Amino acid sequence: MTSVLETAAAQGVWPTGTMPALQMAEAGRLEVADVEVLPPAPGQLLAKVSHVGICGTDVHLLSGHSAYVVGGLTTYPIRFGHEWTGEVVAVGDDVDTSLVGRTVVGEPFLSCGQCRVCRSGRYNLCPTRFEIGVRGAVPGAAARYYRVPATNVAVVPDGVAPEHALVAEPSVTVLNSYETARVQPGERVAVLGTGTIGLIAVQVGIATGCVVDVLGIDEAGLGAARGFGAHAALAPDDAPADTYDVVLDCTGAASLGPTLTRIAAIGGRIMEVGIPGRPVDGVDLAAFVTKGLTLQGVLGGVHLLPRALQLIASGAIRPDLLLDEVVPVSRADEAFARCNAPGRAHPKIVLDMGTLPS
Structure with missing residues (x-):
């Protein structure tokens, strides 16, 4: 099945079927599971995920101590992955086809766009929002492929490594x-x-x-x-x-x-x-x-993703000096444990999603 998926994606065709994903099965336990590739939809694109970052939010989700888990806004199994990088392999209707083949990063807020809060421009505070891989039922990017609204991504500048580009997501909060x-x-x-x-x-x-x-x-x-x-x-x-x-x-x-x-x-x-x-x-x-x-x-910064990428490209933000290690999915348990360890001058650990089993 994986080879069929890969062939379709390589031809710019939206693949169908199942794919491997890394998810939090329950508090304290990670697992690789087969999940469905979400189908095409207007305004959406499909990326082949290359890297996913682990942050404190993910650690709290896995431990079960997250306020979203405690409050019932997020339930297991949780497919995490709100910091991610990937290559666009297919697009739905109303999406620019020139995005195919481009490396992109995403921001995680999905707001209703209609409520009083959204209409005031504060989309990140929408009371019915989803936060991809964090809050609500929208799965994150810890999978072989990931469907996301095209409005939620920004193209990575030439010369920026994909494992560095995903640092743009936490950077938007700082910029905000x-x-x-x-x-x-x-x-x-x-x-x-x-x-x-x-x-x-x-x-x-x-x-x-x-x-x-x-x-x-x-x-x-x-x-x-x-x-x-x-x-x-x-x-x-x-x-x-x-x-x-x-x-x-x-x-x-x-x-x-x-x-x-x-x-x-x-x-x-x-x-x-x-x-x-x-x-x-x-x-x-x-x-x-x-x-x-x-x-x-300050919660996120939905409008600042392109600026964050430019600061990374210019060297004003140095992800290489923040990155501890890029690890395979087989070491995900170790990676989460290390995120809690003191004495780390390089706090960011990144998962190589290309190492998901077939």
Whole structure:
């Protein structure tokens, strides 16, 4: 069956039948399963997936601790894969045929487009949205082929490796944070966290012309931030008070609530990117009044995927310095376990989907 699929795809014909996919069968257990290739549909394209990135969201889905799993918005089996790269092999009606043969990356938000929130331009916050491979029943890209709306993809610039291109997906959240905060060159920026998004935030801040300090507890991650050019790499308790024009919390750690208001300068803008797993105690609400602070949550950045790819192509964002290893699907369990391990200066692990069994 696989050879028939491959032949059809090579001819630009939408293949039919079953294909292998990697999915979370239940909490704590991965499996390779045979699933149906979704049929052609207007506005959709089919990509042969080359790589899928693993991030903290995927780790929480597998463990069963994700708020989406706990709240019943996502149920097992879960085919994950919201960070992905692939080659377009076929397109449905109303899709530009010149996309066939191009390498693309995708962003995961599927919104209704009709509700009050969508009509205000905030598609990423649509209350009935799906997040591909994360929230709801739309499967992710951890399979041989992946059907996705053409409006959700961007073409990868020449010279960018596919395993690097998928870093564009987490990068859009960082770009949205800087855009929302209206960050200006020369401002002092504090980045909390040294995971993938935190280290991307350091790079974007430096490329913007900001003075960037990074706060964290992992020495390897702090060292990586210094290597990217961070002005200082500090433990949260050692960060100076009343200093930073912009504070980007990329951790979602509930314990850091008091730190956010303490380190923000007068008029500071606090961007909450990480999603705390529980209510945050100790936030100094009085400081919001006396220091004129603002707090903004940031979820994704649906309009910024092409810009993220250009920053990768230009070298402003260096996925190669974030990438730990590209591993075969047979080592997926190990890859997920390593994502939880401390002491990793290179936080991103990528699965080679070309190694799925036939």
